[in-house]
Amino acid sequence: MKESNTIKILISFSIILVLIGGFLIWQKGWILNQTQEISYWKLIPKLTGLGQEKTYLLLLQNNLELRPSGGYLGSFAIIKVKNGQVTFFQIHDTNIFDGFGSVQTDPPQPIKDHLKVNNWQMRDGNWSPDFIISAQQVEYFYHLQGGLEEFDGIIGINASILPELLKLTGPIYLTEFDKEFQAEDALYQLEYEVEQGYLERGLVRGERKTILKALGQEILTRLAKDSFWEQRKIKDLALKELNRKNILLYFQDEEVQRIISAQGWAGQVNQTYQADYLMIVEANLAARKSNFFITRQVEYELDLDKERPEATLRIIYTHTGGAKDWFNDDYRAYLRIYAPQGSWLLQANGLEDMTAFIDELGKTVFGNWIKIPTGQQKVIEFKYLLPEISEKVKQNGTYKLLVQKQIGVDSLSFRFVTKNNQKEYIKEKIIERDWEVIDILE
Numbered sequence: 001m002k003e004s005n006t007i008k009i010l011i012s013f014s015i016i017l018v019l020i021g022g023f024l025i026w027q028k029g030w031i032l033n034q035t036q037e038i039s040y041w042k043l044i045p046k047l048t049g050l051g052q053e054k055t056y057l058l059l060l061q062n063n064l065e066l067r068p069s070g071g072y073l074g075s076f077a078i079i080k081v082k083n084g085q086v087t088f089f090q091i092h093d094t095n096i097f098d099g100f101g102s103v104q105t106d107p108p109q110p111i112k113d114h115l116k117v118n119n120w121q122m123r124d125g126n127w128s129p130d131f132i133i134s135a136q137q138v139e140y141f142y143h144l145q146g147g148l149e150e151f152d153g154i155i156g157i158n159a160s161i162l163p164e165l166l167k168l169t170g171p172i173y174l175t176e177f178d179k180e181f182q183a184e185d186a187l188y189q190l191e192y193e194v195e196q197g198y199l200e201r202g203l204v205r206g207e208r209k210t211i212l213k214a215l216g217q218e219i220l221t222r223l224a225k226d227s228f229w230e231q232r233k234i235k236d237l238a239l240k241e242l243n244r245k246n247i248l249l250y251f252q253d254e255e256v257q258r259i260i261s262a263q264g265w266a267g268q269v270n271q272t273y274q275a276d277y278l279m280i281v282e283a284n285l286a287a288r289k290s291n292f293f294i295t296r297q298v299e300y301e302l303d304l305d306k307e308r309p310e311a312t313l314r315i316i317y318t319h320t321g322g323a324k325d326w327f328n329d330d331y332r333a334y335l336r337i338y339a340p341q342g343s344w345l346l347q348a349n350g351l352e353d354m355t356a357f358i359d360e361l362g363k364t365v366f367g368n369w370i371k372i373p374t375g376q377q378k379v380i381e382f383k384y385l386l387p388e389i390s391e392k393v394k395q396n397g398t399y400k401l402l403v404q405k406q407i408g409v410d411s412l413s414f415r416f417v418t419k420n421n422q423k424e425y426i427k428e429k430i431i432e433r434d435w436e437v438i439d440i441l442e
Contacts (some may be wrong), residue, residue: 279338
């Protein structure tokens with residue numbers, strides 16, 4: 001499984017968005033809002049190394065190949081910053097780094113079964129949908145395999161940032177390559193150039209990143225203009241990507257991490273919610289970059305007229321890709337449904353194997369394989385009884401449901417139907433972060 005080099009171009013942008021951009025927010029005295037002002041004035045100097053150098057591990061997650069906490073971890077970087085300036089920066093190929101590992105670690109069963117991998121290593125370390133847990137696991141593998149740096153924090157970066165940057169800068173035409181990059185298809189075009197296009201240009205393999213460097217330089221040149229900073233566009237984009245879970249933050253400093261977690265920027269699974277809960281988690285295993293073509297429509301029906309609340313979850317997957325090639329394949333993924341602890345599965349349809357059951361992160365989890373053939377649509381359905389906590393919520397006259405979106409999934413089209421006293425109540429939303437649904441029952 002070879003990682004695309006496209007993800008590497010995102011590092012420079014992310015440094016600007018998270019670290020240098022944060023330093024300028026502090027330096028210029030930009031106020032995010034009145035309630036956040038005090039917290040951020042404490043936070044930004046610590047993150048950007050004011051007076052003391054900070055060392056960060058950047059996890060470069062390609063969510064065109066979706067993994068539980070973002071995307072396939074084919075590359076990582078180490079960055080040191082002081083007073084808002086980068087003092088050290090180095091990129092590593094995770095597959096090469098893993099090759100130096102000699103300690104055997106038993107991988108999660110789906111990785112072992114489907115990828116035929118017998119040693120769990122850094123590139124597959126982000127198996128938990130909770131980013132902090134994944135970040136700690138990846139850091140563990142880094143040290144286990146000989147890494148020497150001690151990190152002040154870990155930052156996850158998803159490939160989805162690149163199109164958003166191009167929306168900010170506008171289309172970019174590279175004269176020397178006679179190529180224009182637009183937000184709508186930039187990721188695909190870059191994937192093509194570094195995997196196939198360089199051959200058509202007569203370039204040797206070692207030169208295939210030339211176009212990435214040229215595009216990166218032009219984007220950075222445009223972002224460096226004073227007009228972007230004065231209009232606060234970089235800050236707005238950074239906040240947007242943090243809120244959409246395309247930038248994930250985990251820091252050793254407990255005060256900093258409390259602020260980050262309170263803003264929802266740590267990519268954590270909520271383990272304390274005392275009502276109905278749903279999280280849909282997928283891991284693309286050997287399906288190339290087919291997540292580029294996958295859309296989801298989620299329907300969640302809750303029948304409160306039954307003796308015990310009964311949930312029916314339907315996920316309508318559409319694979320819009322065409323013929324199989326270097327980029328596209330049938331979508332094969334390990335699917336996990338996180339439901340309230342104590343939920344009881346009644347039936348499951350459209351799956352490839354027997355459903356596995358585990359308790360994890362304070363939830364009951366249903367796990368199974370899915371396969372969506374290219375160019376086709378498929379419905380996956382789970383029907384299950386909810387636990388006692390849901391009945392208590394119902395008795396209070398209000399029904400609450402928290403839907404957490406998986407990191408690396410841009411959005412979820414969600415339809416929530418409540419059946420109560422022979423009536424139906426429908427709510428719909430395009431979820432870009434998380435969504436708490438509150439129904440007042442009659």
